[in-house]
Amino acid sequence: MTALPLILTVFVACAVEAVEALTIVLAAGLTREWRSTFQGMALALAALAAIVAVLGPTITLLPLTALRLVVGALLAIFGLQWLRKAILRATGHKSLHDEASAYLREVTAAKAAASSSRGRVHDWYAFTLAFKGVLLEGLEVVFIVITFGANQNNVGAAVIGAAAAVVVVAVTGVLVRAPLAKVPENTMKFAVGIMLTSFGIFWGAEGAGVSWPGQDAALLVLVPVVALVALCYTLLLRPRAVQPASAPASEEVTSS
């Protein structure tokens, strides 16, 4: 199997999380202070890099069968979470993640918070806001980087995908200087959910001792089948009588 599916999956997953982290970083930086915000962000990125550096090589030491069983189970559970949420949002049963309103909430809270300095950090609120935002959003990416990278024995390629997404989102954020509300987050989460679930099923079953018909080529069937099932659920669960003007599935309408 080539590294391309690995890089693309990690890139899209990381881009979704990076967009959410960017919203928090912008709220902290623009309303409080950039220096403390960057300090918090840098510390969180260093912590995430350390987790990958320690867990990545460690997890590859496990026997491949056990690794695939555990990682497959985790990926399937994790992927189904993403897919479930994306389907509920696409069918209007859960509100879409709205970066613009999330940004407004963070800005309001940041403006109301008192300012205090600790050590080399001038604004502790901006520092902790950026640190927590980047760390929490980044943990999901770290999980995907480690599990995908370890299973394909190519943590480096997964890191490249994640780093590329962070750079793309960060550069776009600097140019736009506003939360990236137009990014189709739900569609991206839907796609990543499909990939995580497919790889989770594939590796989990292999770890349980299954031989897939066609070996690795089975993934070429499994991914479209998972996508098809997810699309069928989306169509089935869509409310029957929806007015076109208030259709909740259109991300551009509700999240921009």
Place this chain on the structure above:
Amino acid sequence: MRRLKSIGAFWYDFVVGDDWRVAVVVVAALALTAVLVHAVGVNAWWLLPVLVFAALGWSLRRAIRS
């Protein structure tokens, strides 16, 4: 103790998420697959996808009804 609990709650929410039943079905499906492969000698590659799709549908239905 409170900190430990909040760390535990974070990791539970991180891995298991909104519906623990999905996690239970996935783990049970993998265990059943392993039993079929190793004890019965059936190459049950189809079992996990079928149960995963059923779990997703069940979970979505529960979420919408609630």
